[in-house]
Amino acid sequence: MNFERIREKLNILADAAKYDVSCASSGSDRTNKSQGLGNASKMGICHSYTEDGRCISLLKILLTNHCIFDCAYCVTRKSNDVQRAAFKIQEVVDLTINFYRRNYIEGLFLSSGIFKNADYTMERLVTVAKKLREEENFNGYIHLKSIPGASDELMYEAGLYADRLSVNIEVPTISGLKLLAPDKKHEDFTKPMLKVKNEIVRYKAERKIIKSTPKYAPAGQSTQMIVGASGETDKDIMYSAVHYYKNYQMRRVYYSGYVPVADDMRLPAIGSQVTMLRENRLYQTDWLLRFYGFAINEILNKEHPNLDMDVDPKLSWALRNLHHFPVDVNSADKALLARIPGIGMRSVDKILKARRFRKLNWDHLKKIGVALNRAQYFMVCDSRHWERRDLDAEKIKGMILQTSTGKFRNQYSTQLSLFN
Amino acid sequence: MSTMKPSKTLIYDGSFNGFLTAVFVAFDEKINVADIQKNGQGQNGLFSESETIFTHVEKAKRVWNGIRNKSHNAIANVYFAFLSETEGVELMLYTYIQKLMATTLGKQMDYSDGIVLFIDQLAKKVGREKHRMEAFVRFQLTKDDIYFANIEPDFDVLPLISKHFRNRYADQQWLIYDVKRKYGIYYNLDHVEMVSLNLKEIHFNKIHKSDAFLNEEYDYQTLWNDYFKSTGIKSRINPKLHTQHVPKRYWKYLSEKKEAV
Numbered sequence: 001m002n003f004e005r006i007r008e009k010l011n012i013l014a015d016a017a018k019y020d021v022s023c024a025s026s027g028s029d030r031t032n033k034s035q036g037l038g039n040a041s042k043m044g045i046c047h048s049y050t051e052d053g054r055c056i057s058l059l060k061i062l063l064t065n066h067c068i069f070d071c072a073y074c075v076t077r078k079s080n081d082v083q084r085a086a087f088k089i090q091e092v093v094d095l096t097i098n099f100y101r102r103n104y105i106e107g108l109f110l111s112s113g114i115f116k117n118a119d120y121t122m123e124r125l126v127t128v129a130k131k132l133r134e135e136e137n138f139n140g141y142i143h144l145k146s147i148p149g150a151s152d153e154l155m156y157e158a159g160l161y162a163d164r165l166s167v168n169i170e171v172p173t174i175s176g177l178k179l180l181a182p183d184k185k186h187e188d189f190t191k192p193m194l195k196v197k198n199e200i201v202r203y204k205a206e207r208k209i210i211k212s213t214p215k216y217a218p219a220g221q222s223t224q225m226i227v228g229a230s231g232e233t234d235k236d237i238m239y240s241a242v243h244y245y246k247n248y249q250m251r252r253v254y255y256s257g258y259v260p261v262a263d264d265m266r267l268p269a270i271g272s273q274v275t276m277l278r279e280n281r282l283y284q285t286d287w288l289l290r291f292y293g294f295a296i297n298e299i300l301n302k303e304h305p306n307l308d309m310d311v312d313p314k315l316s317w318a319l320r321n322l323h324h325f326p327v328d329v330n331s332a333d334k335a336l337l338a339r340i341p342g343i344g345m346r347s348v349d350k351i352l353k354a355r356r357f358r359k360l361n362w363d364h365l366k367k368i369g370v371a372l373n374r375a376q377y378f379m380v381c382d383s384r385h386w387e388r389r390d391l392d393a394e395k396i397k398g399m400i401l402q403t404s405t406g407k408f409r410n411q412y413s414t415q416l417s418l419f420n
Numbered sequence: 421m422s423t424m425k426p427s428k429t430l431i432y433d434g435s436f437n438g439f440l441t442a443v444f445v446a447f448d449e450k451i452n453v454a455d456i457q458k459n460g461q462g463q464n465g466l467f468s469e470s471e472t473i474f475t476h477v478e479k480a481k482r483v484w485n486g487i488r489n490k491s492h493n494a495i496a497n498v499y500f501a502f503l504s505e506t507e508g509v510e511l512m513l514y515t516y517i518q519k520l521m522a523t524t525l526g527k528q529m530d531y532s533d534g535i536v537l538f539i540d541q542l543a544k545k546v547g548r549e550k551h552r553m554e555a556f557v558r559f560q561l562t563k564d565d566i567y568f569a570n571i572e573p574d575f576d577v578l579p580l581i582s583k584h585f586r587n588r589y590a591d592q593q594w595l596i597y598d599v600k601r602k603y604g605i606y607y608n609l610d611h612v613e614m615v616s617l618n619l620k621e622i623h624f625n626k627i628h629k630s631d632a633f634l635n636e637e638y639d640y641q642t643l644w645n646d647y648f649k650s651t652g653i654k655s656r657i658n659p660k661l662h663t664q665h666v667p668k669r670y671w672k673y674l675s676e677k678k679e680a681v
Contacts, residue, residue: 007643010647010650011650014651015650015651018651018653031587036590047556048555049661050651050662052658060651102567354531364532
């Protein structure tokens, strides 16, 4: 190993890959074959965390940061004056195997700038995955980027070796895409996505008949949207996310607060604040849709195109729909319990189990882990003490804000003073 | 009860099988249990007599199966909570098992019961430590071609992580050594065995270089440290969140955190 050369490349190509927020290694059930190396952990493992608190689960690198495109939001765009480098295929294979053997990582996340053309690039990504699987008998996790515009044949092959495939649509609106990435067409993103989705569906159906059908992208597809680069509303973002969840069966949509990497008239300036709070609210909404049984138009609609910044989206919904409350935790069904602010799905589960033994009171609920400071205004339990005053939404919101701390509260209050 | 027996303290050898044997004896002889204690702990209640339990694998197995037949979740909870080494956990587990056996609601556990909730939460804590060790083990390749790691977990989780590492690293020899409890697990390409070592030094990482390792080993640690640094986003740095995920007590064993120790 030419240590110094590899070291230099790794620094450049890991740095360029870090704006991809996905680092999930979960959802794949690949097992160790014939005393080989590795298996996938169904729940995923974070082996370390960056200093900004994000999970490090995979060796996340670009094959190269040479790129023929000039997308305004991207740090490796053609016109940007940065150091360029390219890994050889074998170098990526060796690095992955040696990191994996030392238990640093769950596997490889390989993306790339686009050199020559889409197929040429995609072919190289596929070769890395193929070598890992066939020559190294590697059964760990592999996440490949689907290169926009790649052919169906290559996308098919990619799914045979990778656990997850992803295309980042980056800009949630088509008009935004035209503005920020004029070289790319919307169809370039959706075509490989559609191919992979169709293959996943086909393989799933075949496995029902022939059990030994090989795996095809067992951890599914994901995508990512940049938030705060092109002036879109939360509604634009989340409706777009729902579209991808529904029509492409995405496992995950990631929301990435735009980190300014370029001085461009079309974008927020370098040094402007990263919209972490907004990112957080979008993820909360995403969870409400996927796990809590909410429909998107309940949370975001014409009257409410943006999420409340000072309270979480479930509380915000509850405050607009006080006629559903209070809910009796000792009799309500699961779906209704899940709608009470301050009660998460784990608590819902525990409540359902515990109330078969006895009626639950405030003390039980507190021990189970319910956030009573929020929940108390929306529920009754086995106690004579409950909120009887006829409080309006503003009043409740005020009382909750007074008795709680939010992790972004400081940031929020400075924003407030900005607007005042 | 007219035939109330005097309470008794059961003394076992400290092993999980020993504990299960004690539970078996207690149920079998309808003993009024004052406490279940490890051999050598020696804090007998003033007014209770004590009985030494000899570990009996068959009896232990019957208790294991009895609990498992009732609930898979419960047997995992019992084992995990036992490995927490919490003082007095044996008696709580005994009560937990009694409650489990008495429940008529099948597999359901009563989370509004203090002991049930406590054992459940204790087992969760041990589960978290298990998961952390699966993440934080950092192998270093020795000159003898063994991937070696030191750990110092809060709870005795080596028995819990053995399967994970055996399944994952089936084609390499590895050894994970618990510095605090002074034993390790070693995989010899065929099966995992318990080993005790006479470790002269603790091999943290490249800051204390040792000639037990090849130079290439330290090259990979450097690459990993570089990778760790370049993947962070500086404008979003958040030390509180970082240490919440990677508590400081583990840093000395993580080569990427060596400079911070």
